[in-house]
Amino acid sequence: MDNYFLDRRTVRQYTDRQVSDELLCEIVLEASHAPTTGNMQLYSVIATRDADIKRRLAPAHFGQPQVENCSVLLTVCADFNRFVLWCEQRGAEPGYDNLQSLVTAALDAAIFAQQLCTVAEMRGLGTCYLGTTTYNAPQIAEVLGLPERVLPVATISLGYPANPGVEVGRLPVDAILHSETYHNYSPADIDRLYSEKEAREDSKAFVEENGKETLAQVFTDVRYAKPANEAFSKVLLDYVLKAYPFK
Amino acid sequence: MDNYFLDRRTVRQYTDRQVSDELLCEIVLEASHAPTTGNMQLYSVIATRDADIKRRLAPAHFGQPQVENCSVLLTVCADFNRFVLWCEQRGAEPGYDNLQSLVTAALDAAIFAQQLCTVAEMRGLGTCYLGTTTYNAPQIAEVLGLPERVLPVATISLGYPANPGVEVGRLPVDAILHSETYHNYSPADIDRLYSEKEAREDSKAFVEENGKETLAQVFTDVRYAKPANEAFSKVLLDYVLKAYPFK
Numbered sequence: 419m420d421n422y423f424l425d426r427r428t429v430r431q432y433t434d435r436q437v438s439d440e441l442l443c444e445i446v447l448e449a450s451h452a453p454t455t456g457n458m459q460l461y462s463v464i465a466t467r468d469a470d471i472k473r474r475l476a477p478a479h480f481g482q483p484q485v486e487n488c489s490v491l492l493t494v495c496a497d498f499n500r501f502v503l504w505c506e507q508r509g510a511e512p513g514y515d516n517l518q519s520l521v522t523a524a525l526d527a528a529i530f531a532q533q534l535c536t537v538a539e540m541r542g543l544g545t546c547y548l549g550t551t552t553y554n555a556p557q558i559a560e561v562l563g564l565p566e567r568v569l570p571v572a573t574i575s576l577g578y579p580a581n582p583g584v585e586v587g588r589l590p591v592d593a594i595l596h597s598e599t600y601h602n603y604s605p606a607d608i609d610r611l612y613s614e615k616e617a618r619e620d621s622k623a624f625v626e627e628n629g630k631e632t633l634a635q636v637f638t639d640v641r642y643a644k645p646a647n648e649a650f651s652k653v654l655l656d657y658v659l660k661a662y663p664f665k
Numbered sequence: 666m667d668n669y670f671l672d673r674r675t676v677r678q679y680t681d682r683q684v685s686d687e688l689l690c691e692i693v694l695e696a697s698h699a700p701t702t703g704n705m706q707l708y709s710v711i712a713t714r715d716a717d718i719k720r721r722l723a724p725a726h727f728g729q730p731q732v733e734n735c736s737v738l739l740t741v742c743a744d745f746n747r748f749v750l751w752c753e754q755r756g757a758e759p760g761y762d763n764l765q766s767l768v769t770a771a772l773d774a775a776i777f778a779q780q781l782c783t784v785a786e787m788r789g790l791g792t793c794y795l796g797t798t799t800y801n802a803p804q805i806a807e808v809l810g811l812p813e814r815v816l817p818v819a820t821i822s823l824g825y826p827a828n829p830g831v832e833v834g835r836l837p838v839d840a841i842l843h844s845e846t847y848h849n850y851s852p853a854d855i856d857r858l859y860s861e862k863e864a865r866e867d868s869k870a871f872v873e874e875n876g877k878e879t880l881a882q883v884f885t886d887v888r889y890a891k892p893a894n895e896a897f898s899k900v901l902l903d904y905v906l907k908a909y910p911f912k
Contacts, residue, residue, distance in 0.1 A: 423695035423784055446842045448670035450835045452779065455796045456888055457833050464843040471845055500840065500850055500858075501884075507855050510881035513891020517898035521799050524768075525819065528775035529794075532699065536783055537670055547776075549702045552768050563846045572772065586704050588697045593747065595693045596711040598718055599810045603747055608754050611747075634757035637748075641703055644760020648912070651764035665895070 422540060427585060429544025430484050432577025436467075437489040437543065442576075445537050452533035460523035461530045462497040464562050465490050474561045478554035479573065484546050488575035493551070493558060494531040496523035498567040514567075515663045524571050531572040544579035547572055553650040556657045566661055587618060669787060674832060676791025677731050679824025683714075684736040684790065689823075692784050699780035707770035708777045709744040711809050712737050721808045725801035726820065731793050735822035740798070740805060741778040743770035745814040761814075762910045771818050778819040791826035794819055800897040803904045813908055834865060 442465060450459065466472055467490055475493075476485045485491055498514045505512040513519075535545045551558065551573045558570045593611040603611070615621060621633045628636050638644070658664075689712060697706065713719055714737055722740075723732045732738055745761045752759040760766075782792045798805065798820045805817045840858040850858070862868060868880050875883050885891070905911075 421695065423780070424698055426698055428700060443838055443842070447838050448668065450838065450841060451671055451673055453675060453782065453792075453794050455794075456884065457835075458884070458889075459836055459841060462841050462843055462847065464845070464847055466845055468845050495847075500855075503850050504855050504859055505881045505885055507852055508879040508881035510879060510885040511891070512885055513889075513894050516894050517902055518799060518894050519889075519898075521771075521901070522796070524771070525775050525799075528772050529779040532776040532779040533670070533783065535700065536780065545700075547700050547702075549769070552765060552772075561846075563849075565847065565849055568847065588704075589706055591690055591694050591697065594697060594706060594709050595690070596709055598711070598713055598715050599808075600709065600711055600742075600812065600815065602810075602812055603750050605754055608747075608751050612751050632755035632757060634752045634755035637703065637705070638752055638757040638759055642705075642760075642766075644758070647760050647763050647765050651766075654768070655764055 426539055427583030428546050429577075429579045429581070429583040430546045430575070431580035432484070432488050432544060432575070433580050435489070435578040437576055437578070441541070442490060445534060445541065445543075448537045449530055449534035452529050454526050454529070455522050458501055459526065459530075460496060460498055460501060461527035462495045462500065462568065463530070463534070464493040464495070466493065466562070467491075471561065475558060478557040478561070479548045479550045482548055482550070484575035485548070487577075488546075489577035492534070492574040492576055493562060493570050494527050494534070494572045494574065495564065496520065496527040496569045496571050498523050499565050502567060515665045517664070520569070520658070520662060524569065527571045531574060535574060538576055542578075544577055544583065546575045548575065552654055555654055559657070559661065564661075566663060569658065569661065586620070587615060589615065673786055674830030675793045676824075676826040676828070676830040677793045677822070678827035679731070679735050679791060679822070680827050682736070682825040684823055684825070688788070689737060692781060692788065692790075695784045696777055696781035699776050701773050701776070702769050705748055706773065706777075707743060707745055707748060708774035709742045709747065709815065710777070710781070711740040711742070713740065713809070714738075718808060722805060725804040725808070726795045726797045729795055729797070731822035732795070734824075735793075736824035739781070739821040739823055740809060740817050741774050741781070741819045741821065742811065743767065743774040743816045743818050745770050746812050749814060762912050764911070767816070767905070767909060771816065774818045778821060782821060785823055789825075791824055791830065793822045795822065799901055802901055806904070806908065811908075813910060816905065816908065833867070834862060836862065
């Protein structure tokens with residue numbers, strides 16, 4: 419039986435067919451009814467189609483081809499700017515230059531982003547999150563002209579699928595679902611919960627191609643390595659402290 | 666025409682009917698196919714039904730009644746614990762005690778949480794996010810026994826709806842959608858974009874009940890006031906620095 423949620427896949431290649439402005443507006447409208455803290459809607463989405471602007475964004479996403487090959491590149495931002503402008507214009511003193519407010523806006527943005535992906539995919543479009551957005555937030559902010567209090571948190575490439583995408587598998591439900599309280603994992607739990615993932619042919623190929631001994635080493639040594647994580651953490655922290663007038 | 670996404674509403678009251686374990690597992694399974702960074706699934710969800718544990722969680726959520734009245738309380742956490750245990754058990758040196766990794770896990774968790782809400786609502790259940798989770802993260806962590814590297818980011822009450830929920834409205838699409846780059850808001854934009862929201866009867870009642878002059882003041886002075894935001898920011902920052910072995 420078809421089940422959209424179980425069957426959905428990330429799509430990284432798109433046809434030349436463009437997503438119309440009308441369709442994009444409908445998708446954003448539907449996604450805007452996702453839950454939001456106190457109905458504040460602390461997010462914005464920037465829809466970039468212009469080839470030159472996409473080209474300038476590409477290095478911030480480490481040249482991932484879907485930046486330039488998608489129909490629309492969507493940069494979803496945590497946005498307290500609009501709300502603060504509204505407050506100031508209405509004789510209200512905003513108190514949102516602090517960590518909780520930034521976290522609230524970032525969660526609002528992520529929830530909106532995911533609803534947008536679901537809406538788009540259920541209409542037959544393909545989407546892909548670019549996990550590089552917070553790595554290079556300052557570059558993205560510069561190209562897109564983001565003002566203070568606007569932080570890019572997720573970038574989504576959108577278009578008509580050129581292929582159905584690849585099935586990648588997930589951990590079993592009992593890896594992520596805890597009953598009543600958190601149950602920490604024993605070594606035997608870890609072996610059991612990761613065994614299917616490790617036994618997959620694509621995982622084995624990954625280990626082989628990268629000259630590693632275990633799949634975990636592909637993550638720690640190649641894909642999400644400590645020196646890069648630490649360097650980009652510093653970039654993000656410096657940027658947040660600069661772009662957010664924290665008090 | 667019915668459109669789930671446009672028509673969805675937050676539901677805060679539930680009937681006595683319980684969400685079965687089977688249904689909960691199906692929902693979590695479907696939600697687990699939501700996008701996740703590098704297929705790392707950096708989240709966990711704790712499903713609490715026990716009345717005593719709910720009672721102990723209630724103060725952390727400022728006594729919001731749905732904590733105790735829902736069928737299942739779901740605490741969604743950014744979780745690098747499981748992944749780090751796996752790495753350590755596979756001869757891989759994890760490098761995830763840094764800001765980028767925490768942000769990555771928090772986004773993974775928020776994306777999963779929103780997919781879980783969508784799946785549950787499309788099956789006829791009611792959900793409500795409790796925006797209090799990051800305010801009182803240390804209390805929640807203690808009650809649920811969260812280890813290092815596990816941060817609660819969203820709490821969702823789940824149950825069979827006792828009512829259809831309330832329609833609250835949203836800003837027009839052009840308030841949140843920017844074309845090509847970010848277009849900052851002029852005072853006339855702000856007036857136009859917030860006019861419908863401000864003209865709603867429930868907004869006017871809100872202003873009246875709280876003895877304020879503008880709707881914005883209800884947010885800044887009552888609902889999301891600066892002193893509380895700043896105090897809870899300090900709590901969160903101290904907790905993150907303590908619970909995460911940042912390097």
